[in-house]
Amino acid sequence: MIIPVYKAFYNLRLNPFEITPDPFFLFSTPRHNEALASLYYGVRARKGFVVLTGEVGTGKTLLVRCVLELLRRTGVAFAYVFNPSLSALEFIRYIAGDFGLPVAGKAKDEIILSLSAFLVDRHQRKLATLLVVDEAHHLSAELLEEVRLLTNLETTQQKLLQIVLAGQPELDEMLDSYALRQIKQRVALRCQLEPLNLEETRGYIQRRLQIAGVGTDIAIFSEAATSAIFRHSKGFPRTINTICENALLSGYGRRAAVISPEIVDEVASDLRLGVVSSREEKKNGSSRAEKEQEKDELLRAVKTLLELHDYLQEMKLSDKKEATTLPREITEHEPYI
Ligand SMILES: Nc1ncnc2c1ncn2[C@@H]1O[C@H](COP(=O)(O)OP(=O)(O)OP(=O)(O)O)[C@@H](O)[C@H]1O
Ligand SMILES: [Mg+2]
Numbered sequence: 001m002i003i004p005v006y007k008a009f010y011n012l013r014l015n016p017f018e019i020t021p022d023p024f025f026l027f028s029t030p031r032h033n034e035a036l037a038s039l040y041y042g043v044r045a046r047k048g049f050v051v052l053t054g055e056v057g058t059g060k061t062l063l064v065r066c067v068l069e070l071l072r073r074t075g076v077a078f079a080y081v082f083n084p085s086l087s088a089l090e091f092i093r094y095i096a097g098d099f100g101l102p103v104a105g106k107a108k109d110e111i112i113l114s115l116s117a118f119l120v121d122r123h124q125r126k127l128a129t130l131l132v133v134d135e136a137h138h139l140s141a142e143l144l145e146e147v148r149l150l151t152n153l154e155t156t157q158q159k160l161l162q163i164v165l166a167g168q169p170e171l172d173e174m175l176d177s178y179a180l181r182q183i184k185q186r187v188a189l190r191c192q193l194e195p196l197n198l199e200e201t202r203g204y205i206q207r208r209l210q211i212a213g214v215g216t217d218i219a220i221f222s223e224a225a226t227s228a229i230f231r232h233s234k235g236f237p238r239t240i241n242t243i244c245e246n247a248l249l250s251g252y253g254r255r256a257a258v259i260s261p262e263i264v265d266e267v268a269s270d271l272r273l274g275v276v277s278s279r280e281e282k283k284n285g286s287s288r289a290e291k292e293q294e295k296d297e298l299l300r301a302v303k304t305l306l307e308l309h310d311y312l313q314e315m316k317l318s319d320k321k322e323a324t325t326l327p328r329e330i331t332e333h334e335p336y337i
Contacts, residue, residue, distance in 0.1 A: 006252035010220055016212035017245040019238055021062035023069050027207045029200050032063060035191040039067040039164060043076060043130050047188035048159040049151060051136075051175065052166040054193030057238030060166045061134055063193070067164075071130065076162075077122065078130040084139045088146050095131060116153050119160035130162040137167035137174065144174075148183050195235030202226050204237065205244060221247070221259045228261040232268035243267055 007015065018025075026032070035052055042050035054060050061082075068078060079098035086094060093103045096111045101118055103111055122129050131150065133139065139147070153160040165171060175184045196204055205221055214220060221229065225247070233239035246267040251259045268274065 006248050009252045009255075010248060011213060011218075012209075013213035014211075015245070016208040016214075017241040017248070019241050021059070021065055023062065023066040025208055025211055026062065026066055027200075027204045029196060031192075031194050032059060035063055035193055036066060038189045038191040039063065040070055042189045043067070043071060043128060043162045043164070044074070046128060046158045046162060048154075048162065049183075049187045050162075050164045050189045050191075051171065051187050052164065052191050052193070053169050053172050055195065055236065056168060057236045058193040058195060059237055060193060064132055064134060064164065064166050068132065071128075074128075076128045076130050078132060080132045080134070082134045084133050084135060084143055086143065088142055091143050091146055099129070116160070119153055123155065123158070123160050128162055129160065130164065132164045132166065134166045135168075136165035137169075137171040139165075139167075139174075141179070144180060144183060148186070151183075151186050195233075196230075196237065196240070197235060198227065198230045201230040201233070201235055201240060204240060205229065208241075208244075219258065220251075221264075222261065224261040225259045225264045228264040228268070232264065232273050239273065242271060243273075246271065 007013075016025075039050055039052060041047075052060055052063065064080075068080065071078065077099060079095040081091070081094060081098075084091070089108050092108055092111050092115070093106075096115050096118075097103045099115070099118060101111070101114050106114075119129055131147075133147070147163060147165075150161055151159060151163060172190075174180060175187065205226060206216075209218075209220060210216060221244070229240055229243050229247075233243055243264060247259045247263050250263050250267055251257075254263070256263065
């Protein structure tokens with residue numbers, strides 16, 4: 001294996017800031033622990049439906065992989081869909097295939113039948129079966145319906161198939177929509193991941209360095225550099241990894257045993273972390289303009305309502321003056337303002 005020279009310079013056995021989600025590198029935060037426990041408990045207690053959401057790069061896939069590692073040891077069989085941009089038939093076929101069921105040349109109905117026989121058999125042997133859909137915010141309405149139908153496979157007491165949906169916050173919004181209320185009602189547990197805070201960012205970097213072989217007494221990133229990493233990454237683990245890896249490369253280039261905040265700032269600027277695309281800016285800009293316009297319209301509407309209210313009040317007063325001469329039923333049917 002070729003070990004890049006910077007690793008030797010910093011006494012690293014392996015790359016500490018790889019961006020592939022490797023359970024080996026898990027750093028525990030209360031949020032991650034809570035989510036891990038919910039996913040694990042949800043499946044073990046046959047809760048049916050569990051949803052994990054979090055912004056891009058907060059560790060959803062990593063957490064799912066950790067849970068799968070744990071569950072594998074307890075005999076849970078799982079199918080793992082990581083790209084849900086499939087047709088309904090492809091989706092069902094993929095799941096059944098992942099469970100090891102024969103799917104070649106079979107129609108959807110046949111596959112569902114053998115899937116359900118498989119689930120019943122596992123259930124009778126007291127074994128849990130799990131379907132994980134990562135990137136679930138990409139699920140089409142058609143596939144969400146398939147997922148819902150899969151949750152219908154149940155005995156009188158328990159769900160035959162446990163389902164974990166992991167995805168970006170749009171998934172929460174999707175599930176909150178009126179059209180998907182049937183699925184939302186079936187969700188037994190929901191958990192969210194957040195970016196790390198400064199202290200967690202410090203611990204995260206240290207932990208990864210230690211796993212890669214750095215002694216606990218050695219600080220490769222100065223305190224100020226760590227603060228700069230937090231500032232530029234906003235605590236998103238994937239961005240922390242990218243900054244740290246590039247900072248180590250740059251630090252090695254300068255033969256710097258300790259990474260300074262200046263190195264981090266330079267790396268962040270090279271990675272264009274502070275740059276928001278003009279399209280994005282335009283989008284934000286236009287949504288800001290839209291919001292301003294909405295506010296204006298709202299103010300105008302309130303003003304009009306107030307004017308109307310005053311006008312009707314005046315009418316009411318003058319009507320009241322005349323009411324003495326009007327029959328009773330007419331005054332009783334005045335509109336209420
Ligand atoms: N708690 C953690 N401990 C160790 N590494 C973490 C942790 N959280 C995230 N990471 C690392 O951050 C990177 C991004 O994590 P991951 O791919 O799981 O994010 P994600 O939420 O699935 O992102 P996306 O929305 O883009 O799919 C990976 O390298 C992962 O190992
Ligand atoms: Mg992911």
